[in-house]
Each structure stands twice: as structure tokens, then as C-alpha cells.
Amino acid sequence: MQDRKTLGAQISHMLKDRGVEVIFGIPGVHNQEMYRGIEEAGIRHFLARHEQGAGFMADGYARATGKPGVAYVITGPGVCNIMTAMGQAYSDSVPILVLSSCLDEVAACRGQLHQMLDQESAAGSVCDWSYQANTAKAVYALIDRALMEFQTQRPRSKHIQIPISQLEGLAVPAPANTTTLTASRGETDLDLNGLAHALTKARKPLFIIGGGAADAGSLLYSTHKACGAACFETYAGRGIVPFSYPLNFGAALARPSSAQIMAEADCVVAIGTELSEVDLWRDHIGHNCPLYRIDIDPECLSDHHRADVGIQARAKDALVALLRVLPKSQSKWEPSQVVSQRKTWRAETEAERPGIIAIADALRDAIPNETMIYSDMTQFAYVAKEVWPLEQPKHWHHPSGFGTLGYALPAAIGGAVARPNKPTLAIAGDYGFQYTVQELGTAVELGQALPIILWDNGKLKEIEDSMRTAQIAPNAVVAKNPNFVKLAEAYGAAAVAPKTISEMQKAVADAFDADGPTLIYLTPGILG
Numbered sequence: 001m002q003d004r005k006t007l008g009a010q011i012s013h014m015l016k017d018r019g020v021e022v023i024f025g026i027p028g029v030h031n032q033e034m035y036r037g038i039e040e041a042g043i044r045h046f047l048a049r050h051e052q053g054a055g056f057m058a059d060g061y062a063r064a065t066g067k068p069g070v071a072y073v074i075t076g077p078g079v080c081n082i083m084t085a086m087g088q089a090y091s092d093s094v095p096i097l098v099l100s101s102c103l104d105e106v107a108a109c110r111g112q113l114h115q116m117l118d119q120e121s122a123a124g125s126v127c128d129w130s131y132q133a134n135t136a137k138a139v140y141a142l143i144d145r146a147l148m149e150f151q152t153q154r155p156r157s158k159h160i161q162i163p164i165s166q167l168e169g170l171a172v173p174a175p176a177n178t179t180t181l182t183a184s185r186g187e188t189d190l191d192l193n194g195l196a197h198a199l200t201k202a203r204k205p206l207f208i209i210g211g212g213a214a215d216a217g218s219l220l221y222s223t224h225k226a227c228g229a230a231c232f233e234t235y236a237g238r239g240i241v242p243f244s245y246p247l248n249f250g251a252a253l254a255r256p257s258s259a260q261i262m263a264e265a266d267c268v269v270a271i272g273t274e275l276s277e278v279d280l281w282r283d284h285i286g287h288n289c290p291l292y293r294i295d296i297d298p299e300c301l302s303d304h305h306r307a308d309v310g311i312q313a314r315a316k317d318a319l320v321a322l323l324r325v326l327p328k329s330q331s332k333w334e335p336s337q338v339v340s341q342r343k344t345w346r347a348e349t350e351a352e353r354p355g356i357i358a359i360a361d362a363l364r365d366a367i368p369n370e371t372m373i374y375s376d377m378t379q380f381a382y383v384a385k386e387v388w389p390l391e392q393p394k395h396w397h398h399p400s401g402f403g404t405l406g407y408a409l410p411a412a413i414g415g416a417v418a419r420p421n422k423p424t425l426a427i428a429g430d431y432g433f434q435y436t437v438q439e440l441g442t443a444v445e446l447g448q449a450l451p452i453i454l455w456d457n458g459k460l461k462e463i464e465d466s467m468r469t470a471q472i473a474p475n476a477v478v479a480k481n482p483n484f485v486k487l488a489e490a491y492g493a494a495a496v497a498p499k500t501i502s503e504m505q506k507a508v509a510d511a512f513d514a515d516g517p518t519l520i521y522l523t524p525g526i527l528g
Contacts, residue, residue: 007171008033014174016041024057025072030101033167049438053410055085060414069096076114087126091401095155102161128156136171190321202267205229210273211236219319228331239390246335259286356383366505371423376408378429380455406435430456440491443517451511488519495519
């Protein structure tokens with residue numbers, strides 16, 4: 001007879017069998033059966049202080065490993081609280097799977113604990129899909145579907161809810177994981193002679209590199225070298241082609257004058273990017289030539305940018321096929337033009353938000369090359385993302401599309417869980433930090449050597465600047481901040497407030513060697 005356990009326990013055993021090693025979440029009376037099997041299955045659970053934090057931890061873990069981040073939450077408010085993180089993961093193509101409890105009956109019974117009118121649909125509004133599984137067989141099938149789709153499609157957040165009575169009821173184990181997934185060798189079926197001819201003929205070929213091309217960095221570099229292409233990076237695409245490549249214009253697509261560079265190109269290839277609003281901040285790239293799009297997501301191939309040629313494929317497959325037929329050619333892009341343009345954009349950035357570049361440069365000099373960075377919606381990050389050169393991909397993570405506040409700290413905790421004994425850094429602003437400050441308790445509990453750069457300009461400065469630009473009298477942009485150093489110390493974290501650049505650099509170095517998190521409190525006054 002099969003080993004019958006409660007379905008809640010069987011879920012953890014199934015996840016372990018499918019390769020899941022870590023779960024983030026918060027237990028409650030509605031989902032406690034999901035916790036019965038965690039330790040027995042040999043899965044590590046990390047307790048967040050808020051479900052939003054649990055979701056961001058799962059996100060940070062997934063971005064650091066490429067594996068799905070999994071979270072357990074309760075009915076109602078637990079689902080609502082994690083929806084912000086689910087929306088962020090959907091926007092940024094991050095594979096997180098949220099498993100929640102739900103009430104057995106809602107239509108004919110009102111006033112129940114944690115009751116929502118339609119929890120399944122509410123969660124479904126911010127993720128790839130949200131389904132209720134009313135049997136053990138359905139739970140197992142949906143988990144396998146989610147894990148398979150994470151590997152074969154554009155990865156995005158997914159939600160499965162299970163009625164409480166089902167979680168508490170006995171169930172047979174999930175079927176054995178017998179499926180062998182053979183990766184598509186799509187390059188054998190791709191005819192890229194047309195693109196190869198266009199790149200060879202072009203005098204100024206130009207690539208726009210998105211985060212979807214992160215696994216094809218060496219292939220992209222070889223392609224660029226073969227045809228002399230210049231490139232722009234999206235924020236998510238930074239480091240895929242090293243910043244040191246002489247024809248890399250960097251992460252400057254949002255600079256209005258980047259459209260002028262696009263207008264010089266005679267062949268543009270956008271690869272692994274949806275060319276979103278937050279990449280460009282304009283409706284048109286600026287090109288006057290054929291636009292080729294390479295993307296796994298067919299929606300990107302038919303959007304308002306109107307690609308002349310759409311190629312549905314993974315970046316790696318497309319580039320293997322392209323290099324097979326791409327002869328070497330010589331473009332007319334000049335490295336001196338790239339260097340000059342970078343300097344101009346750097347000066348524009350400094351003029352818009354004075355003083356931050358010098359601090360960002362000093363911070364970069366103080367951290368190990370392999371540091372993985374998680375940033376929040378803060379002016380310090382906005383500046384740094386433009387001027388901070390990356391030589392490797394997937395080492396700076398930012399809540400780009402959904403634009404959530406409070407992302408950096410919990411996501412960095414998840415990233416540090418994923419990369420033990422490797423350096424991880426969080427960058428937050430004074431306002432956003434307070435959205436998830438309670439997760440300091442988790443970092444302290446785990447003893448993570450996590451430097452947390454807290455940039456305090458005393459207000460919602462970006463919003464104040466936007467209001468002034470729109471000729472609106474700034475309103476509700478200044479809030480009373482706590483003493484952040486004492487607040488961090490109250491959680492048991494270390495905290496310092498450097499007065500100079502050199503003191504900041506020492507504080508960061510010390511933080512990487514600490515036995516717990518360190519808040520490094522910075523203000524614009526650090527420059528004197």
C-alpha cells in the first residue's frame with residue numbers, strides 16, 4: 001500500500017523529488033498542513049516576516065540560481081500580501097511558484113476567516129496563471145505543469161491554491177518524476193541566412209540586448225566580433241556582452257539621444273527583450289532600418305514596435321544557427337564614438353542627480369567582482385544602473401517592470417540563501433526600505449553577511465522632481481524617518497553611518513566579513 005500522508009505533507013515530498021530545496025513563507029492555521037512534510041522531505045524553510053517579503057525572497061533566490069523560487073502562504077491576506085511580489089516576478093520573467101491554502105466554500109458561506117470573494121482570480125490578475133486544485137491528482141498535475149513551463153516557456157510567476165480540507169485529507173504520494181525533458185535543438189530548424197546577409201551587408205549593425213539573452217553571452221560576443229556590431233543593453237541585459245567591449249554603448253536606451261544612435265544603424269537586432277516602457281521611455285526605438293526581433297515570447301514579436309522580421313527562438317539557439325552562416329565583415333562603428341557618447345551620457349546623469357556617481361564609483365571599487373546586487377526603487381540605483389559597468393550577466397537585479405518598493409532587502413536575503421559564502425549586496429532608499437524593513441529579522445536570524453546600503457535623501461526625491469517638472473507643487477513627498485541606525489540595531493543587525501567615502505568603503509569591506517547583516521547609512525552629505 002502506498003505511503004499515505006496528508007496532501008499538505010505530500011506536496012513538500014513532491015517538490016523535493018522535483019529538485020526543490022528551499023521554500024520561503026509564513027505558516028498559519030489554514031496552511032499548516034503544508035508544513036507537516038517540509039522537514040521530513042529534507043527541504044529548508046526560511047521564515048519571512050511578511051508574505052511580500054517571502055515572495056521577494058523567492059524572487060531573489062530564483063534570479064540567483066535560475067531555479068524556481070517557491071513560497072507557501074495562507075488564505076486571503078497571505079495571498080494578497082504576496083501578490084506584489086508575484087506581479088514583480090511576472091513583469092521581470094522570474095520563475096516563482098506560490099502555493100496557498102483556500103477556503104472550501106465561499107459562494108454559500110460568508111464571514112469566514114481570511115475570506116475573499118474570488119482569491120483565485122485576484123491572484124491570477126498579477127501572474128501567469130492561478131488555479132484551484134480540488135484533488136490531489138490536480139495538485140500534482142499543476143505543480144508538474146508549472147515546473148515544466150518554467151523550463152520550456154518564458155518563466156513567470158504562477159499560483160496554485162488548495163482547499164483546506166484537501167490539505168488535511170490523506171492522499172497517495174505524487175507520481176514519480178519519470179519525465180525526461182530534452183532541450184529543444186531549435187537551431188537546427190532555424191533559417192537565419194536572411195539575418196546573416198543583412199548583418200554582413202550592414203555598415204552599422206546594432207544589437208539591443210535584453211535579459212532573455214543572458215545564457216548566450218559568449219555567442220553574442222562572437223556574433224558582435226564577426227560583424228562589428230555595436231550594442232545597447234537593457235538594464236536586465238547588462239553584462240551579457242561585457243561593458244569593456246569597445247562598441248558597447250551601455251545601458252543608455254532611456255537617454256533621449258540614444259534614438260540618434262539608433263537612426264545611424266542600418267540593421268537593428270533586438271534579442272531577448274520586450275523593449276518595454278521602462279527600457280526606452282519613448283514609443284519608438286529611433287531606427288530607420290529593418291528591425292529583427294529574436295524572442296521566445298511570440299507576443300514580443302507582434303507588439304507595437306512592429307518587427308520587420310520576427311524570429312521565435314531562444315537566444316542561444318538563434319545565435320548558434322546565425323554563427324553557422326555568418327561570415328566576418330567590417331562595420332563602420334568607431335570605438336571613439338562610443339567612448340565620447342558614454343562620457344556625454346555620464347555627464348547628463350550627473351547633472352540630473354548630482355553627487356551620486358562619485359559614491360557609486362567608490363562603492364564599486366570596494367566590493368568583490370563576483371558580488372550580486374539587489375536594488376530598490378531609489379535614485380541611487382537609478383544612477384548606478386546607468387553608469388556602473390558590468391562584465392558578467394545576472395549580477396544586478398532590480399524591480400524594473402512592476403516597479404515595486406521594498407524589493408531589495410528580502411530579494412537580497414533570497415539571493416544570499418542561494419549563494420552561500422558568496423558576496424551579496426542590497427541597495428535601498430529611505431522610503432522603500434521601510435516597506436520591508438522587518439525582514440532584517442530574517443537576515444539576522446540567518447546570520448547573513450549582507451551589506452545593506454541605505455540611501456537617505458530625506459524624501460521621495462524622485463517624485464518631488466517629477467512633480468516640479470510637471471509644475472505641481474510638491475506634496476506628500478517628505479515623511480518623518482526613524483533613526484535607521486538604531487532601528488537596525490534593534491533588530492540585532494550591525495549599523496554604521498560613514499561620514500566620508502573612505503569610511504563607507506571600509507564599512508562595506510567589514511560588512512562582507514561580519515556574522516550578520518550590516519546597515520550602511522548614507523546621505524548626500526557624505527561628499528562633504
